[in-house]
Amino acid sequence: MKRSFGWGEEQEHDLISLAGEGIESGLYPVSKGQMVQGDEISVETGADSRKSWMGESATAGLIDLINNVSSFQGHLRIEESSLLLTTGRMEALELLLGELVKSGDSVVVENPASPAVLEALHRRQVKVLPVDCDSEGILPEALKSCLSLQKPVLVYITPDYSDTIGTLWSSIRRREIVEITQGADIWLLSDRSSAAAPFAAGTEHSLGEGRSFYEIGREQGHDERIAELMSMDGHGIHAGWIRAGETLIQRLKDAREGRGSANSARDKRIRAEEARVRRIREAREGRGEVEDSCPAGVSAQLLVQHAAALNREYAARRAEALAVLAGSRALGAVCQHAAGSGRFLWAELPAGMDSAALLRAARLKGAAFLPGARCCAGAGNTRTLRLSLAEQSRQRLRLGLARICEAAEEFTARWEQ
Incomplete structure (x- = not known):
């Protein structure tokens, strides 16, 4: 099934999850071969995680x-x-x-x-x-x-x-x-x-x-x-x-x-x-023999640059996400007090809405998020939700948010009748 969500092309109605805790492979560090440019190290995003020279050997x-x-x-x-x-x-x-x-x-x-x-x-x-x-x-x-x-x-x-x-x-x-x-x-x-x-x-x-x-x-x-x-x-x-x-x-x-x-x-x-x-x-310190190989792993400069690049990307995605939500008649109000940091956006739905109910409606549209109550040991606030800004590509993030907004608008339209 295909639907048009206003992003310039028809999209497959697959589930876009914004509920997870990881990051998409495009945000992993680039491979070692791609990093070295002349005498300097440049850090950018976009490499396949399987080629990441940090990967599991970063320890x-x-x-x-x-x-x-x-x-x-x-x-x-x-x-x-x-x-x-x-x-x-x-x-x-x-x-x-x-x-x-x-x-x-x-x-x-x-x-x-x-x-x-x-x-x-x-x-x-x-x-x-x-x-x-x-x-x-x-x-x-x-x-x-x-x-x-x-x-x-x-x-x-x-x-x-x-x-x-x-x-x-x-x-x-x-x-x-x-x-x-x-x-x-x-x-x-x-x-x-x-x-x-x-x-x-x-x-x-x-x-x-x-x-x-x-x-x-x-x-x-x-x-x-x-x-x-x-x-x-x-x-x-x-x-x-x-x-x-x-x-x-x-x-x-x-x-x-x-x-x-x-x-x-x-x-x-x-x-x-x-x-x-x-x-x-x-x-x-003069207490042993020097090994031929230098310490393996990641340089301090590289890690600092990679972290700064990620945080800039997180900030840009946050701005895009808030812009999508601001354009929604049903969810525009959540932008006023949005919290969260880095790769997550934490928000509270308008009065009368329930995040678990909205999740059920959003899944029918092909999108998912994490209800805030699942982050609470007790009952929790049933109007809160958490959105991952890094789990999907930017295009899929925007599409997932658009689907959630569409579900919310239909949800509130039924509630107002």
């Missing part, structure tokens, strides 16, 4: 890479003993949850929260306690009340452009939450996996824009029960890491070995690279 030399980026942007260096490399966000999260919580425990999360994280918590049969947020982060008094009444073992937060409402927590709120959780002797897990590409120097999404909870805890002498994770797999680079005290890092390493992940090819590459980086450092 190579990641410790040095993190510190090179940190030095490039004027931040503190990260000690190797406090870092554990992972293959991405979910491996890091599963490792931490496996060590810090058990079935039947209670865990505090922001409301709303990442649907992937909520699913991971439910799989472990823990009680999820949602706490509301404002524009500066999770509400301190609401958190205090929850801690005193429910006695959770862990507070999980996403303070750096979360993949729902996209809030960047204020410095004051960060310090408040460290004081509250550490005063209650509860683990604080800060997930810095951002909806905006991290490390984009000179932009609002720079790594140093929001202070690390781990660093704040160290300054206050409360870092023993603080851990943070960060990943770049949401932006086409399959790598991540956990930062915590040496004791927890060693427990996580032991747990990963014990569960049999040592047989994983990717994990073997990670550990081999960790060992190789240590040998290179020892050689530089």
